[in-house]
Amino acid sequence: MSEKFIVMPFKRARGGLAPCEMRAATTAAGAEKVAAAMAPRHIGVAAYAVQVDEESGEMSSPRLLVQFGEIADLNAA
Template sequence: MSLAEKFIVLPFKKNRGNIVPGEMRQASSAASAEKIAAAMSARHLGVAAYSIQVDEESGDMTSPKLIIAFGETADLTVN
């Protein structure tokens, strides 16, 4: 198992009364993820940037760590 650290930004929206993640964007670094999240925050209910560990063989994502969040977000559950 070969793990690599990746950075993602998730916008959040309301769907049937629940806060759900929108389309994930990848960033090249933690600083880039913060900038993207800040720029997106004015257009979304909430935005969060995370660092995650990705198994490069299977594509499985684990160990999400919150970098920064704006507005209303939901817990990120990744198995």
């Protein structure tokens, strides 16, 4: 397992919010900077640190680093 950093923008969808295309970042600070830059163009943007299984590519345990606007709860799935 390794820790990776992602930025997830959100858009309005029927019944709530839906994630848009995820972007990767190399550091936590970089993810926060990208999220801040994307914030004016989206209803919400969040930067997360996630645990990634290097063999399967599966992501788990998202930890919110920063959020701008409205975001969906990734842990509710």
